[in-house]
Amino acid sequence: MNHHHESIDLGVGLGLRGRHVAHVLDHRPEVGFFELLSENYMGTGGRGLETVERIADLYPTVLHGVSLSIGSSDPLDRAYLAELADLADRSGARWVSDHLCWTGVDGRNTHDLLPLPYDEPTLAYVGDRVRAVADILGRPLVLENPSSYFVAGSGCMPEPEFLGRLCDAADCRLLLDINNVYVSAVNHGIDAAHYIDTIPADRVVQVHLAGHRDLGTHLLDTHGDFVAGPVWDLYGRLLARTGRVSTLLEWDAEIPPFDVVWAEARKAVDYRAVASPASDARHVPAGAMDGGRTGGTPEAAADDREERRHAAAA
Numbered sequence: 368m369n370h371h372h373e374s375i376d377l378g379v380g381l382g383l384r385g386r387h388v389a390h391v392l393d394h395r396p397e398v399g400f401f402e403l404l405s406e407n408y409m410g411t412g413g414r415g416l417e418t419v420e421r422i423a424d425l426y427p428t429v430l431h432g433v434s435l436s437i438g439s440s441d442p443l444d445r446a447y448l449a450e451l452a453d454l455a456d457r458s459g460a461r462w463v464s465d466h467l468c469w470t471g472v473d474g475r476n477t478h479d480l481l482p483l484p485y486d487e488p489t490l491a492y493v494g495d496r497v498r499a500v501a502d503i504l505g506r507p508l509v510l511e512n513p514s515s516y517f518v519a520g521s522g523c524m525p526e527p528e529f530l531g532r533l534c535d536a537a538d539c540r541l542l543l544d545i546n547n548v549y550v551s552a553v554n555h556g557i558d559a560a561h562y563i564d565t566i567p568a569d570r571v572v573q574v575h576l577a578g579h580r581d582l583g584t585h586l587l588d589t590h591g592d593f594v595a596g597p598v599w600d601l602y603g604r605l606l607a608r609t610g611r612v613s614t615l616l617e618w619d620a621e622i623p624p625f626d627v628v629w630a631e632a633r634k635a636v637d638y639r640a641v642a643s644p645a646s647d648a649r650h651v652p653a654g655a656m657d658g659g660r661t662g663g664t665p666e667a668a669a670d671d672r673e674e675r676r677h678a679a680a681a
């Protein structure tokens with residue numbers, strides 16, 4: 368597989384939500400990129416694809432799915448993957464991500480993202496599947512660290528170590544969800560800062576930020592609130608290792624008006640301003656550069672937007 372030793376920093380983006388589409392198309396806010404939820408545009412008989420194409424004409428896009436179930440013992444769903452590859456081509460998605468988890472077995476989807484045991488057999492099994500998926504998609508797979516409420520298995524390696532070994536074995540990239548790191552760390556009594564310090568920084572191509580809810584006994588990953596202070600701190604800590612990396616706010620529940628969500632996402636601009644430019648060593652998904660529908664280079668466009676924002680903010 369082709370390694371580009373350069374980075375694609377798309378700036379600060381948002382997950383595209385249905386209630387915001389009309390606003391975005393009418394006002395064309397200076398969002399760095401939009402993340403599209405893959406399943407929203409699959410199995411719909413073409414409904415929604417017009418929206419995908421209109422957004423993709425205006426903004427860089429990435430695809431994010433929840434149904435891949437890379438850790439399941441079921442065979443890979445080839446029909447799902449073929450449709451996903453087609454959606455990636457239509458949208459010119461810079462990359463395709465899903466979660467490191469399993470979501471069901473024997474064809475039943477539990478609709479939960481369940482954690483995997485981070486042991487050697489799982490590493491080998493998931494690594495083979497990651498490579499197979501990348502072959503079908505024609506682009507590397509980007510995997511997101513899940514939030515978890517229990518630890519699967521015992522005698523397992525720490526999640527950052529598992530992710531690093533998986534990336535090396537299967538040539539995949541990481542979508543690091545900082546809120547998930549924080550939620551899992553608090554729920555399991557793990558040191559979140561140490562997690563950030565040991566993640567393979569050169570594999571991180573995208574960050575997720577999101578809000579959670581404190582239920583007293585544990586934190587719940589709700590995606591329905593502002594980003595918590597400790598999560599912002601961890602984000603800054605990560606940027607010191609990765610340099611500026613494509614950063615996206617997820618807000619999926621009790622979604623406020625667009626301007627509220629975008630103002631929250633733009634807090635990331637200040638953190639990025641004090642970070643170094645993206646690391647030269649970052650592994651960028653092969654094919655990322657030829658998937659774009661928009662003209663010019665996405666990095667240059669993102670830099671321009673970032674600078675305009677700073678000029679406006681100063």
Ligand SMILES: [Fe+2]
Pocket residue numbers: 511544547575577617
């Ligand atoms: Fe996420």
